[in-house]
Amino acid sequence: GQQVMQIPQYQHVQEGEDFTTYCNSSTTLSNIQWYKQRPGGHPVFLIQLVKSGEVKKQKRLTFQFGEAKKNSSLHITATQTTDVGTYFCAARETSGSRLTFGEGTQLTVNP
Amino acid sequence: DVKVTQSSRYLVKRTGEKVFLECVQDMDHENMFWYRQDPGLGLRLIYFSYDVKMKEKGDIPEGYSVSREKKERFSLILESASTNQTSMYLCASSLIGGNQPQHFGDGTRLSIL
Numbered sequence: 001g002q003q004v005m006q007i008p009q010y011q012h013v014q015e016g017e018d019f020t021t022y023c024n025s026s027t028t029l030s031n032i033q034w035y036k037q038r039p040g041g042h043p044v045f046l047i048q049l050v051k052s053g054e055v056k057k058q059k060r061l062t063f064q065f066g067e068a069k070k071n072s073s074l075h076i077t078a079t080q081t082t083d084v085g086t087y088f089c090a091a092r093e094t095s096g097s098r099l100t101f102g103e104g105t106q107l108t109v110n111p
Numbered sequence: 112d113v114k115v116t117q118s119s120r121y122l123v124k125r126t127g128e129k130v131f132l133e134c135v136q137d138m139d140h141e142n143m144f145w146y147r148q149d150p151g152l153g154l155r156l157i158y159f160s161y162d163v164k165m166k167e168k169g170d171i172p173e174g175y176s177v178s179r180e181k182k183e184r185f186s187l188i189l190e191s192a193s194t195n196q197t198s199m200y201l202c203a204s205s206l207i208g209g210n211q212p213q214h215f216g217d218g219t220r221l222s223i224l
Contacts, residue, residue, distance in 0.1 A: 009151060030209055042201060043154070045212035088153060092209055098144075098169070099213065101154040 002027060004091045006102030014110050019076040021105035023089035030092045032072045033099065034063060038085040079109050114138070115216035117202050123222045130189040132219050134202030140214075141207040143185035145169075145177065148199040148218070160185055161207060192223045 005024045013019050023032065031050045035043035047056055049065035049072060056063045060083075062075045072091075076083055086106045090099040118133035136143065142161050146154040146169075156169030158177040166177050174196060178186040185204075189196055199220050203213040 006153070033212060042215040042217050043213075045214070048210060048212065050210065090154075090213075098156060098159055098167075100156075100170075101146075103151060103153040 002091065002093055002100045004089060004100050004102045006089055006105060008105055009103060010106050010108075012108045012110065013079050015081060016078050019079050019083070019107055021074050021087050021089075021107075023072045023074075023091070023102050025070050025091055027070070027093060029069050032065060032092070033090045034072075034074055035088045035090060035101075036085050037088065037104070041085075043088060076107075079107070081109050081111055083107060084109050115202055115204055115214050117200075117216040117219050119219050120217060121220050121222075123224060124189075124192050125224055126192060126194060128189075128192045128223075130192050130221070130223075132187040132189075132200055132202075132221070134185045134187070134204075134216055135183050136185075136204040136214070137183065138204065138214070139182065140204035141182070142205045142211075142213075143179065144203040144205075144213065145175075145185065145187045146201045146203065147171070148201055154201065157187065194223050197221060197223045 033048045034046040037043045053067045054065040060077045064073045086104040088104045089102040114137045116135045124130050144159040145157045160166045160179040176188045199218050201218045202216040205211040205213045
């Protein structure tokens with residue numbers, strides 16, 4: 001089946017530093033979604049990217065979809081302790097409703 | 112808001128037992144999914160269903176079965192539980208279509224002794 005690679009697996013930052021997680025697929029994607037899971041919680045949908053080269057922003061979070069629609073990134077500017085959690089990308093191939101999730105990047109923020 | 116409810120937050124069972132995990136959603140979603148979450152492996156799809164009585168295998172269906180008799184309820188069954196099925200199990204639902212987000216329950220942490 002489809003594989004989605006996400007790096008890094010862990011990231012520790014000082015509060016105020018930036019953070020980026022990357023998601024890569026060997027196949028062209030229909031769209032990609034990003035989810036956040038707080039410690040002890042469940043994944044919560046953040047955003048979806050559909051178009052080649054698309055960039056979307058949510059306050060300090062910037063999401064990008066690659067031109068070839070094979071990779072994506074999530075960048076957080078000036079991290080805060082509320083950003084702590086695991087960030088997952090989830091990719092969809094050409095059709096259907098199923099998603100393939102990346103392994104996730106666990107972010108810890110030191111105050 | 113969408114509510115996805117899983118029947119148990121924590122569950123402890125013994126090897127060889129038949130285990131039922133229940134999931135109910137209240138938003139009339141067509142799609143329902145069962146994942147297991149293990150450290151370093153992300154979320155892996157076990158089974159999903161796009162309609163009542165319909166089911167599709169995911170990436171790791173071995174040792175599991177599912178039942179969807181009503182639209183709002185999706186059950187995961189471990190036919191004969193084994194220790195390697197100790198994990199966090201997450202249920203999700205979504206509207207039909209390729210651009211719909213998935214809504215997750217709080218998860219069931221299952222331990223097989």
